[in-house]
Amino acid sequence: GLRKDYYQSEDGREDALVMVIHPVQNAIENRRTFAIISHPDAGKTTMTEKLLLFGNAIKLAGAVKSRKTDRHAMSDWMTMEQERGISVTTSVMQFPYRGRTVNLLDTPGHEDFSEDTYRTLTAVDSALMVIDGAKGVEPRTIKLMEVCRLRDTPIITFINKLDREVRDPIEVMDEIEDILQIECAPMNWPIGMGRGLKGIYDLVNDRIIEYRQGQGHHVYEFNVIKGLASDAAKTLLGHDYADVCDEIELVRGASHTFNHEDFLKAGLTPVYFGTALGNFGVQQMLDGFATYAPPPQPRESMERLVDPGEDKFSGFVFKIQANMDPKHRDRIAFLRVCSGRYEQGMKMQHLRLGKSIRITDAVTFMAGDRTHAEEAFAGDIIGLHNHGTIQIGDTFTEGEALKFKGVPNFAPELFRRVRVKDPLRSKQLEKGITQLAEEGASQVFFPLNKNQIVVGAVGVLQFDLVAYRLQDEYRAECIWEDASIAAARWVQCEDEKMLTDFKNKNQENLAIDGGGYLTYLATSRVNLQVVTERWPDVKFTKTREH
Numbered sequence: 001g002l003r004k005d006y007y008q009s010e011d012g013r014e015d016a017l018v019m020v021i022h023p024v025q026n027a028i029e030n031r032r033t034f035a036i037i038s039h040p041d042a043g044k045t046t047m048t049e050k051l052l053l054f055g056n057a058i059k060l061a062g063a064v065k066s067r068k069t070d071r072h073a074m075s076d077w078m079t080m081e082q083e084r085g086i087s088v089t090t091s092v093m094q095f096p097y098r099g100r101t102v103n104l105l106d107t108p109g110h111e112d113f114s115e116d117t118y119r120t121l122t123a124v125d126s127a128l129m130v131i132d133g134a135k136g137v138e139p140r141t142i143k144l145m146e147v148c149r150l151r152d153t154p155i156i157t158f159i160n161k162l163d164r165e166v167r168d169p170i171e172v173m174d175e176i177e178d179i180l181q182i183e184c185a186p187m188n189w190p191i192g193m194g195r196g197l198k199g200i201y202d203l204v205n206d207r208i209i210e211y212r213q214g215q216g217h218h219v220y221e222f223n224v225i226k227g228l229a230s231d232a233a234k235t236l237l238g239h240d241y242a243d244v245c246d247e248i249e250l251v252r253g254a255s256h257t258f259n260h261e262d263f264l265k266a267g268l269t270p271v272y273f274g275t276a277l278g279n280f281g282v283q284q285m286l287d288g289f290a291t292y293a294p295p296p297q298p299r300e301s302m303e304r305l306v307d308p309g310e311d312k313f314s315g316f317v318f319k320i321q322a323n324m325d326p327k328h329r330d331r332i333a334f335l336r337v338c339s340g341r342y343e344q345g346m347k348m349q350h351l352r353l354g355k356s357i358r359i360t361d362a363v364t365f366m367a368g369d370r371t372h373a374e375e376a377f378a379g380d381i382i383g384l385h386n387h388g389t390i391q392i393g394d395t396f397t398e399g400e401a402l403k404f405k406g407v408p409n410f411a412p413e414l415f416r417r418v419r420v421k422d423p424l425r426s427k428q429l430e431k432g433i434t435q436l437a438e439e440g441a442s443q444v445f446f447p448l449n450k451n452q453i454v455v456g457a458v459g460v461l462q463f464d465l466v467a468y469r470l471q472d473e474y475r476a477e478c479i480w481e482d483a484s485i486a487a488a489r490w491v492q493c494e495d496e497k498m499l500t501d502f503k504n505k506n507q508e509n510l511a512i513d514g515g516g517y518l519t520y521l522a523t524s525r526v527n528l529q530v531v532t533e534r535w536p537d538v539k540f541t542k543t544r545e546h
């Protein structure tokens with residue numbers, strides 16, 4: 001049968017949401033799983049807080065504590081670890097909005113943990129890109145967009161900080177189109193900025209939403225003026241009226257119009273303007289998100305495409321996070337449900353180990369609901385307690401042998417040799433290094449003809465984290481030494497004879513990584529260039545899949 005759910009839209013219209021009462025199908029159709037991508041300081045934390053406000057997950061803004069750490073001098077690992085501990089529950093925030101169940105996946109703010117961010121992006125179906133209106137496209141935004149492009153993840157754009165003197169919005173959109181290579185379709189247009197911010201003009205519905213200052217901390221009623229041609233609009237805009245009309249005409253003529261299909265193919269992004277701090281324009285963006293963002297998408301496995309609507313449960317692990325409660329020395333493995341339904345107490349097959357396990361204590365993440373969710377559907381994230389048996393990239397199913405694709409390892413950019421301080425603890429050191437690499441905290445390489453262990457990282461802080469955890473969890477104090485390595489590339493070659501030849505001639509630079517894969521460790525950029533030119537039929541890759 002059919003069921004209708006009504007909700008009040010912001011201009012008082014009653015919108016009907018027709019839902020098919022097939023619990024699983026319905027749950028999946030209404031799920032929206034996304035992450036926010038932005039350069040530090042663009043407003044991700046502020047935006048997250050406002051989204052939770054609309055999702056009724058928090059009562060007042062200010063409740064989401066900024067988990068920001070000093071970006072320059074970060075030596076105090078305890079603080080960071082405590083903060084990471086808190087964030088286990090805030091890593092996934094689920095809240096209801098307009099008949100949808102929204103899963104917002106948080107990503108670490110610090111760029112040294114960007115690998116974590118990249119992998120989190122493999123678990124979403126869309127992304128919200130927050131841009132600082134005064135700064136435009138920044139380096140981190142570019143990197144994160146590259147990652148989204150790997151899977152053609154649809155992007156919604158929010159240009160933030162309109163309450164300040166920002167750059168010309170047309171210029172910012174041009175920059176997004178040029179640098180990020182995605183078409184921009186403005187959904188609304190700012191009227192004024194900074195102190196002169198009057199509101200936004202809704203290009204789709206021809207109406208003005210008036211800006212009111214000082215409303216940042218709660219959900220409030222907007223004053224809506226229907227029609228740019230109305231007397232109310234003329235009164236509001238005063239002697240700017242003609243200029244505003246001209247600008248809007250220009251924008252309509254010069255920019256792309258929204259096209260759902262292009263958005264879903266990641267060729268076009270709807271652009272919303274507003275201020276997250278002032279909680280203005282956020283609801284319009286969220287409404288757009290609820291309307292256009294895709295439900296859980298099919299996922300590719302080595303064997304076949306897995307549809308979210310399939311009856312049988314399946315999912316993959318994209319992130320592992322230390323549980324900081326010292327009484328529980330376990331870690332939480334974050335699993336994205338790809339199909340079927342998770343139910344407390346169910347049995348799953350841990351495919352890499354070929355073991356059947358019963359899951360009784362998975363963590364689910366209902367931020368807005370008091371009742372504890374004991375089930376999860378495609379698009380949802382569940383947290384599994386991991387006592388060292390789960391690795392990033394692991395697949396869980398109800399029995400079918402599947403291996404989900406696309407959870408990448410990125411070639412590290414920093415390398416250090418690690419040595420144990422107390423030789424009696426070398427076994428523990430090796431075990432610790434290997435386990436930490438398995439959960440993605442760092443990467444490990446064992447050179448073929450040297451008795452050494454090389455640790456690779458994307459950011460310097462990862463080394464501090466590894467040292468801290470080796471000491472804290474494995475009682476192995478380590479010493480870092482210069483490794484004289486500039487780059488790592490995973491090596492593949494179809495021609496086995498050539499591969500053997502390559503191996504024999506490059507023993508000195510070859511290593512096996514934590515996953516058992518052959519890796520070339522280049523001593524310099526020049527060295528890397530020379531070897532790739534000398535061996536054109538050998539593939540040197542910067543990413544490898546788990």
Ligand code: GDP
Binds near residue numbers: 039041044066278
């Ligand atoms: P994140 O690093 O991306 O998480 O950024 P935050 O949300 O912590 O914001 C960085 C700074 O910008 C903070 O001081 C915020 O108060 C401020 N901020 C965020 N959004 C706005 C906005 O819309 N207007 C103004 N004026 N400041 C903002």
